[in-house]
Amino acid sequence: MEVDGILLTLLGTAAGVLILTGWVEQIYKGYKTKSLKDVSKFLMIFISAGAILWLIYGIIVSDVYIIGTNIAAIILMMIVLTMKKRYDKLSKINQS
Numbered sequence: 001m002e003v004d005g006i007l008l009t010l011l012g013t014a015a016g017v018l019i020l021t022g023w024v025e026q027i028y029k030g031y032k033t034k035s036l037k038d039v040s041k042f043l044m045i046f047i048s049a050g051a052i053l054w055l056i057y058g059i060i061v062s063d064v065y066i067i068g069t070n071i072a073a074i075i076l077m078m079i080v081l082t083m084k085k086r087y088d089k090l091s092k093i094n095q096s
Helices: 005-033 041-061 064-095
Strands: none
Touching: 005 064, 041 064
């Protein structure tokens, strides 16, 4: 089955937007509540590893949509991880 280039562009863009929107929402919610205690460290590790592997794959096949989406995902995950560490630390200080 042959797929039109425009359809592939739309598909890749839609996939990237959907995946990244979840991270943006998590960052927004965490910023508002100042808590990311419910975000699993294992979730972050596995998704980060997957994003890195997808990035490598995207570079190998020269797919700009896979590369761009996974670079953005890695950046957003780093933001979530930084916020999680900071808010967990503040939570421990406030409990003392």
